[in-house]
Amino acid sequence: MGKILDYEQMNEILDNLDSKIIKKEKPIGYTYFGYPINHYVYGHGKYHVIITAGTHSAELISNVFVIRFMEKLCNKEIVLDENLYTIHFIPIVNPEGTVIVTNAIRSLIPRNISEGEEQTYFLTFYRNCYIEGEYANKYNDKGEKLQQLMFRHASLDDIDNKNMRDYLKNLFIKNDLPVGCMINWSSNGRGVDLNSNIEDSDFIKRVSDGEEIYASLHLNNIRRDKLGPLGCPYFSKVGEIEKENEALFNFYTEIKTNYDLIGSFIYHSCGNIVYYLGGAKEANPWVNLTKDDENKNYEVAKVYADKAGYKLDGLEIYTTMDSKLKSFFPITLLIELGGVRATPLSQFMDFDLETGADNFKKVYSKIIYYNTLAITSTLPVMVKMYNKV
Numbered sequence: 001m002g003k004i005l006d007y008e009q010m011n012e013i014l015d016n017l018d019s020k021i022i023k024k025e026k027p028i029g030y031t032y033f034g035y036p037i038n039h040y041v042y043g044h045g046k047y048h049v050i051i052t053a054g055t056h057s058a059e060l061i062s063n064v065f066v067i068r069f070m071e072k073l074c075n076k077e078i079v080l081d082e083n084l085y086t087i088h089f090i091p092i093v094n095p096e097g098t099v100i101v102t103n104a105i106r107s108l109i110p111r112n113i114s115e116g117e118e119q120t121y122f123l124t125f126y127r128n129c130y131i132e133g134e135y136a137n138k139y140n141d142k143g144e145k146l147q148q149l150m151f152r153h154a155s156l157d158d159i160d161n162k163n164m165r166d167y168l169k170n171l172f173i174k175n176d177l178p179v180g181c182m183i184n185w186s187s188n189g190r191g192v193d194l195n196s197n198i199e200d201s202d203f204i205k206r207v208s209d210g211e212e213i214y215a216s217l218h219l220n221n222i223r224r225d226k227l228g229p230l231g232c233p234y235f236s237k238v239g240e241i242e243k244e245n246e247a248l249f250n251f252y253t254e255i256k257t258n259y260d261l262i263g264s265f266i267y268h269s270c271g272n273i274v275y276y277l278g279g280a281k282e283a284n285p286w287v288n289l290t291k292d293d294e295n296k297n298y299e300v301a302k303v304y305a306d307k308a309g310y311k312l313d314g315l316e317i318y319t320t321m322d323s324k325l326k327s328f329f330p331i332t333l334l335i336e337l338g339g340v341r342a343t344p345l346s347q348f349m350d351f352d353l354e355t356g357a358d359n360f361k362k363v364y365s366k367i368i369y370y371n372t373l374a375i376t377s378t379l380p381v382m383v384k385m386y387n388k389v
């Protein structure tokens with residue numbers, strides 16, 4: 001069995017977790033095409049924590065990391081005091097995108113593959129992305145991409161949900177989406193990038209002004225100003241919030257209003273970075289944070305970054321859903337898993353090759369091990385900061 005989990009496999013694992021340890025709750029909401037945004041709870045303590053993954057579905061390692069973490073809690077590999085904490089897991093924030101990207105993966109990489117063979121696909125994908133990044137830099141090449149061509153036989157026909165399938169078939173034609181770009185799918189099923197989907201931002205202004213905006217490097221044949229695999233901030237009009245974001249924001253608000261919400265972890269990939277709230281370059285459109293909030297956020301982020309061996313960076317621009325969550329719920333950490341570029345596959349590489357680059361070694365194992373350690377080490381500090389007057 002390989003390391004990749006597709007949408008069905010993720011749900012199979014989640015459904016089989018010991019319900020005495022992690023309980024499945026009502027979904028926090030449903031997507032436009034009717035997928036549940038599932039919610040699981042560990043513990044019954046005073047201090048509430050929220051952990052989410054997969055806002056960008058191509059950042060598949062984030063889903064897999066959180067699901068493996070939940071599994072470790074169930075089989076007691078990790079011990080967290082269930083009388084102290086209540087941990088809310090939303091392991092698949094963007095189910096539609098996860099369906100699309102994992103369908104693309106399964107068009108090439110079967111479930112019943114050996115681990116060694118699966119690894120060779122990851123390396124090929126990584127190297128193809130790297131080559132295309134070089135070509136983009138050197139030749140400003142915006143043509144076909146090797147890593148997309150690997151998945152050129154991924155088919156929308158494999159998507160079970162008829163409404164989403166038909167919608168996407170139209171979208172591919174209407175917006176002339178590149179062949180094989182299902183593998184890059186970070187948006188939801190409507191083609192909206194959930195992290196860019198906020199009420200307003202400088203980026204949204206550029207899009208609504210009709211500017212042509214391309215993604216960078218090996219993704220530079222994808223437009224961010226049109227509905228598609230990544231980057232597009234709204235469906236049809238500025239200010240229109242997608243159902244996933246509405247559900248997530250309401251959920252955070254409900255927990256904060258009714259309980260002691262001490263913090264949250266939002267997982268993306270990649271970069272090996274933990275973001276705290278930095279000195280804003282522009283006015284925060286949502287809340288004026290106190291110095292105290294900023295300091296506490298920094299202190300918590302620092303502990304996480306130390307344990308994970310990640311860089312610490314200040315978020316300074318408020319153009320994303322995550323910056324909105326970080327502003328309203330200040331002890332929220334945004335974590336970019338894994339130091340190698342090229343989602344969704346490169347973060348699953350687990351070689352121990354003799355290379356000069358240390359960040360290339362045991363990428364997957366390091367992500368799982370150090371981030372598990374980082375969560376368990378950060379929680380007590382969150383409690384301390386919450387109780388600090």
Ligand SMILES: [Zn+2]
Binds near residue numbers: 059195268
């Ligand atoms: Zn992301």
